[in-house]
Amino acid sequence: MKVNPTKLAALLLPIVQPARVGTAALEHGVVSFSLKAGVVEVTLQEIESVEVDAGRLWSGVRIHTASGTTVVSGLASREAQAFADAVEGARAGWWRTTLRDRGEAIRAAHEKIEHMADPPRYLARSIFSELERQITAAVADLPARWPDALSSMDEIRTLSAIRVFLRDPESRRTQANAAFVQAELVRSKEFFDIVETKPLAREQRNAVVIDEDRNLIVAAAGSGKTSVIVAKAGWLLQKGYRRPGELLLLAFARDARTEMKERLKRRLGEDISSGIQVNTFHELGSAIIGKVEGPKPTLAKVAEDERALCDLLKNIIGELLADPTFSQVMVTWFQSHFATYESAMAFENWGQYWDYIRANEIRSLNGERVKSFEECEIANFLYLNGIPYKYEQPYEYPTATPDKKQYQPDFYLPEARIYIEHFAINASGDTPPFINREEYVQSMEWKRRLHTERGTVMIETFSHEKAAGNLAESLAPKLAAHGVKFSPIPSSEIFEVLEKQGRVDPFTRLVATFLHHFKGAQLTDATVSERAAAVRDGARAQAFLTLFRRIFERYQAHLADEQQIDFHDMIIKATEHVERGRYQSPFGYILVDEFQDISRGRARLLKALLDQSEGSQLFAVGDDWQAIYRFAGSDIAIMRGFQEMFGASERADLGTTFRCSDRIAAVATEFVLQNPAQIRKEVSAVVQADRPCVHVGLPSDECPDLLRGALRRVATDAARRAGDADVLLLGRYRHSCPKNLADLKQEHPNLRISFMTVHGSKGLEADYVVVLGLISGRYGFPAERTDDPILDLVLATPEAHPNAEERRLLYVALTRAKCHVYLLADGGPPSQFVTELVGNGYDVTTFGRALQKEVPCPKCVKGQLLPKLGGKGGMFYGCSNFPFCDHTQPACHHCGAGTPVKVAEGWACGACDEEIEGCLQCGGWLHPKKGKFGPFLGCVNFPICTHTKNLLT
Ligand SMILES: Nc1ncnc2c1ncn2[C@@H]1O[C@H](COP(=O)(O)OP(=O)(O)OP(=O)(O)O)[C@@H](O)[C@H]1O
Incomplete structure (x- = not known):
């Protein structure tokens, strides 16, 4: 059919609507408009609606498509209507034919949607995206609108339902999965009742039946993580989703792996469990290498024996010292880079400064404990150049007065009879902020006058020389000018000399730790060099890397020569085999316990296995509040950023603790969440207590032996309950074990008392827990001893919250207890954790002395005043920074x-x-x-x- 504008319209329209003049025709399912600008064609498939535009003089027809509207105007109104009807009729015909041809596909797609009301299995993203693809394909290319006349057709109603689904498929997936979880909990009730010794709790069942491609189970301490892993494996097999050989269960330590294996055997039966692969990451690595390369690789002795590793590294260092370039850098390391340099100018008060000196154990190569990094560098320079010296020896002439003690210059060189004074003065003549500039300058003048008057020689060195990086270099000519003889230790003797001074072993241990992390995190030289360029003491980091590169090279060559590998190689090589496709993973489902402990290297292996086979799934169970292995290479950021590494995931929480009473759980949760970076979760407890269950013991005259006091309380409480009980004594360090443990056991025959470190107690539980040594200091809790900052080049990014890992460590200790926890500040000033727990409104009781609020030392500001017993029995207060601060x-x-x-x-x-x-x-x-x-x-x-x-x- 063809329509033309009326004669009048043909005359007027070019003037008033120049674009719309023309004719329209419907032929072979295509409407073509002949407009002034050319011919426009619209297929019936494209048309979404047809509209008659009725006017007084003449009418028009509008044809709407997804890309716009085309209009023919100036038609007689009857003609317009007839044309519109013809187009609409042809369109209906097209739809009928199309729906007939594609009816089956549309019905099938619709059925898929209907099944989502009661899905037979969890719609993981991978399953669902395939479904969504099929449904989309069934209705692809159909115009958005169909002729109204067809609205009551069944096929159109089906199409309409599909269109509604496609508008927001994700919410339908959520609804479908909620329906699945509900129904599955009922269907598998019996299984969940008996799969473990105790019926699984609701949240444990939920965690099992939520079956996404990537599942992160965020668990609380004592929430039955292992039960959930066992149940998950059993459920996957029972449902027929996976065969035993497709399951891989990964643990970090051998004992955890053994426990998991035994649990599976007990709960699922030998037949089924023997087909499931349960490994540590290293066993898995070794198996993969064995499969690809033939015989399993030989594990180097040094991999299992840290002492042997250090001996090997020590030998390598000894050999390398024959190389003058290496030995030169080594000498510089011990002379100038023994610790991270911080200028005294950067500290606000004496306390901060002494914290730094103490934390870095600044001690010269000659063994003196010196008062500053810069003095140490001078001492080391003298030592390495064979120049005998005395540190802080009293001046040869008496200077003491009733107000002032005898003058002790920094250094005295007896052979040359020269004194060296190092002045803490920067290039602008300023002293560090905590030293009174005026008094300091006066004392400098006094020293100069004194040496002149007495005719003694004083060589001066300054902090600004260190800042310019040439303290030692500028000292050399000053000494030479006074005839001082230099006899540098020959490089052939350096090793022996350093060994004699006890410097080689700590350095070797540092290299060994660095090597572990470097390989464990699969870092490259480029990455660590880049990091070294960005750290505060870059010169030190560069010097270390120069030494490490050479040592590492030889270490790797040694392994290659011996045809051995270490534990890191197991992961590295296995990952390469998987990534390069040399190993075909049979695992469709990987379950990982203690996921918070994962390292970068292990995560990469895991990801390689998952990426290899489509539809493979991950079930990671962990508790980031219990992440205490950064020093062993764990990176808590992997669990916190789970989705970034492994893709979109579903999270389920296990927040109910079956172990601790509610009052222990509340204190532990509040305490650990002081760090805002911890993943938030609600924690509740099955056991309700009617009184506080966390008790802090502070030393006092009435209770001088806090441990005995705590055990008396435990015994009384245990007598009220079952009579006997397990008591776990936990220390921050191995050396925290009480010397009188045997006596204590004898004193309390009803208590099964054992000691272990908090790290060692992970995964264990006891009726009562006593945490020892919550005191401040280098070996306190939190530990003030810090790792060498060099390790920051290879360790996981440090956390912003102070003492983040130590806080989690105390969380682990607290949550080992079922009934009561005793936290003892025995053997020193109470630590900041104790002051926080006692002073910040936690639900704790105290025994022993009332904790006086911390009183800062008026002299050094950073230290706190501690009560001490005077010679005549009276009390006085001294600074906790003693011997640095004598206030x-x-x-x-x-x-x-x-x-x-x-x-x-x-x-x-x-x-x-x-x-x-x-x-x-x-x-x-x-x-x-x-x-x-x-x-x-x-x-x-x-x-x-x-x-x-x-x-x-
Ligand atoms: N469904 C349950 N009903 C009752 N008790 C349970 C249930 N599940 C686990 N438990 C008990 O809870 C306690 C803690 O379990 P388990 O040691 O597996 O916890 P966990 O999550 O591994 O703890 P943590 O991480 O602190 O070591 C155990 O005594 C266990 O028997």
Whole structure:
């Protein structure tokens, strides 16, 4: 059919609507418009609707398609209607034919959607995307709208339902999976009731039946993770989703693997469980290599024996020292890079500065404990150049006065009779912020005057020389100018000399640890070099890498010569075989326990296996609150960023603890969540307690032996319950084990007391837990001992939260207990964890001395005042930074026990609360003293402040 504009329209339209003049024709299922600009064709398939545009003079027809509207206007209205009807009729015909041809596919697609109301299995993303693809294909190319006249056709109703589904398939998937989970929990009820010794809890069942391609189970301590893994494996087999040979269960340690194997055997039966592969990551690696390369690789002795590894590395270092380039860098390392250099200018107070010195154990090659990094470098320079010296020896002429002790220059070179003074002065002549510049400059002047007057030689060195990187270099000519003879230790003797000074072993251990992490994380030289360029003490990092590269090269060559591999190679080589397709993975489902412990290298192997076979699934169970193995290469960021590495996942939480009482769980949860980076989850407990279950023991006169005190409490509580009980004594270190453990066991025959480290207690439980040594200090809890910052080049990115891993370690300790936990601040000043737990409103009780609020040391600021017993039995307070900080002050004169603390109105005793008079001159406080003329009040800051108050007036 063809339509033309009326004569009048043909005349007027070119003027008023120049684009719309023309004719329209419907022929062979195509509408063609002949417009002024040319011919436009629209197929029936493209048309979404046809509309008559009725006007007073003439009418038009609009044809809508997805890409726009085409109009023919200026038609007589009857003609317009007839043309529209013809197009619509032809369109209906096209739809009928199309629906008839594709009816089966559309019906099948619709059935798939209907099945989602009660899906036979969990619609994981991979299954669902295939379904979605098939459904989309069934209705592909159909126009968005069909003729209204066909709306009541069954096929159109089906199509309409498909279209609704395709608008938001993900929400249908969610609904479908919710329906599946509900139904499956009912269908598999009996299985879940008996698969473990105790019927699985609701959330454990949920975690099993949610069956996404990638599943992350975020579990609380004591929530029955192993039960869930056993049940998951059993369920997959029982449902027929997988055959035993398709399942791979991975654990990190051999004992965890053995336990898992035994549990599977007990619960699923020997026949089934023997077909399931249960491995540590290393066993898996070794099996993959064996399969690809033939015989299983030989494991090097050094892989299993850390001592043997260190001996090998030590030999390598010894050999390399014959090379002058290597030995030169080695000498520089021990002379200038023994610790990470921080300028004293960077610290705000003495306390911070001493923390740094203490943490880095700054000790010269000659063995003296020196007061600064820069002094240490000078000492080492002298030592390595064979120049005898004495550190801080009293000056040869007496200088002591009633106010000042004898002058002790930094260094004295007895052969040349020269003194060296190192001055903490930067290029602008400033001192570190915590040193009074004026007084310091005066003391410099005094020293210069003294040496001139006495005719002794003083060589000066300065902090700004270190800042410019030439402290040692600039010292050499100064010494030479005074005739000092240099006898550098020959490179052939360097090793022996360093060994004699006990320097080789710590360095070898550092190299061994670095090597483990370097290989474990599968890092490249380029990556660590890049990191080294970005760290604070870049020169030190570069020097280390120069040494490490050479040592590593020889280590690898040694393994190759011996045709052996180490544990890291097992993972590295296996990953390569999988990635290159040399190994075909039979595993369709991989289940990993303790996923928080995964390292970069292991994660890469896991990912390679998953990527290899389509439809393979991962079930990772972990608790990031219990991630305590960064030092062994674990990277908590992998669990936290699970989806980035493994793809979209479903998360299920196991938040109910069957072990700890609710009051232990609440304290532990609140404590660990102080770190905002931990994954949030709700934790509840099956066991409800009616009183606090976490107790903090603080040393006191009434209870000097906190451990005995805690065990007495445990025994009393245990007697009220079953009578006997397991008691786990947990220490931060192996050396925390009580010396009198045997006596304690004898004293409490009903208690099964054992000691282990917190790390060793992971995965275990006991009725009572006693955590020992919650004190501050280098070997405290949290440990103040830090790893060498060089390891940051190879370890997982450090966490922002202070003491993040130590906090999790205490969380692990707390959550080992079923009934009560005792946290003991025995053997030193209570640690910051203790102060936090006691002072921040946690649900804990205390026994022993009341914890006085921390009082900062007025001298070094960073230390805190600690009560000490004086020679005559009285109390006084000293700084926790002693021997670095020598500040002491008397105890409160009212109670003789507390120390004054600042309160709004002035000063009051922190123990007895009695008011204490303040010093009007310096803001300190006054303490009774006895003078020639009787008692008086003197400022506690004497001799800095000389303010006194006469008591007689
Ligand atoms: N469904 C259950 N009903 C009752 N008790 C259970 C259930 N599941 C596990 N348990 C018990 O909970 C305790 C903790 O289980 P398990 O040691 O497997 O926990 P976990 O998650 O591995 O803990 P952690 O990570 O702290 O070591 C065990 O005593 C176990 O028997």
